[in-house]
Amino acid sequence: MTELPNSWEKAKFADFGTWIGGGTPSKANSDFWNGDIPWISPKDMKSKIIRAAIDGITEDAIDNSAAKLVPAGSVLMVIRSGILAHTLPIAITAMDSALNQDLKALTLPDGISSEFIAWGMRAFEQSILVSCRKGGTTVHSIEMPSLAAFELPIAPTNEQRRIVARIEAMFDEIDHGVENLKKAKATLGLYRQSLLKAAFEGRLTADWRARNGIATGNRAQIYLNDCIEFLTSGSRGWADYYADQGDIFIRAQNLKHDRLKLEDIAYVKLPAGNSEGMRTRVKRGDILITITGANVTKTALVENDLGVAYVSQHVALCRLSGELNPRYVWHFLLSKSGGRKQLEEAAYGAGKPGLNLTNIREVRIPICAPEEQAEIARLLDARLSAAEALEAEIDASLARAEALRQSILKQAFSGKLVAQDPMDEPAATLLARIKTARRQKTSPRKISA
Structure with missing residues (x-):
């Protein structure tokens, strides 16, 4: 494991975060549904920031069912799904919301950035899946005790913000490049079909027929x-x-x-x-x-x-x-x-x-004549082979873009993406303050005489 900067610390999720589970209000109770409280389920976990949910529940559902209210800024994670065989969906909710039982929310104290933790979970996605995933006959799930004990590198608060800003700026550039590559790949697909259409309508070999004195007619x-x-x-x-x-x-x-x-x-x-x-x-x-x-x-x-x-x-x-x-x-x-x-x-x-x-x-x-069939096949072979070679280059570039993302995250969470500032409060001090605050919150109050 790469040595972390002196101002960083490794900490378990249990040391700094609180997990909130989800639940599904009874579908039989119409008073629980079609309300203004977003009810987030795995089908909503399609972006890094969740700003809306397909379903909504009511205050009555929060008060009288297993559903709980999760504060805006919480980090959301899918904990039960077939997708966990290879991917760990992570997002941040932009609004107070409730969750489906297949999700968990991680709420964080002051000094720990939700965005930093979300990026950290993506950086260690495969490690989390290997150490915390439990296989099932049809779906996989995350064992919460194992996840609570999983350690993430924690940077000083100000450095967390600098890291998040740098990651997002670099990923935006990569996303722009990937979008262009995907457009180019789609254009290649259209080109292939246009070429095939022209071939079997006779347009691709029009010049060949003219050179060989072959009349053009309906095929x-x-x-x-x-x-x-x-x-x-x-x-x-x-x-x-x-x-x-x-x-x-x-x-x-x-x-x-x-x-x-x-x-x-x-x-x-x-x-x-x-x-x-x-x-x-x-x-x-x-x-x-x-x-x-x-x-x-x-x-x-x-x-x-x-x-x-x-x-x-x-x-x-x-x-x-x-x-x-x-x-x-x-x-x-x-x-x-x-x-x-x-x-x-x-x-x-x-x-x-x-x-x-x-x-x-x-x-x-x-x-058409056997000679023209052979010419059509020759032209298509040559041009489609060139298109395939170009598509292979695009696919290689897309693979490099994904590898670059992983490299950026690795640098970010080993303290190498941005410079350390000696004036930043060390993560050890931050974590000690969080520990003290949590202890005081859970300690019984003394009764005055």
């Missing part, structure tokens, strides 16, 4: 079925053949970015003579389409020889005859104005999202 559309040699999907019995090593087994998660990703791959070993293996074996040039689950309609082209590989029941295998270029068809199935739109309309038309093989056969695709 005929055919059903994909007219050019399918083979279409199938895996059966349900593959779980019996899972193995640590063996033949590649392609599942829906391997197609989630419209590319075949083999990092998280499963393996199977089929018994000799198993006909299922022959039916669902993948070849180079096949098009794979997710037909069930969260990634439904995601599509990948098998660009390389995978050796022996099969598809699961959640993936359709489409093998084309010679009339259509597989890369041309794959790009069309990525177009939100083309094949992707048709597949999504079929998948989300009614009930649980899913595609059947007939939906794939009925996709309508514009056709």
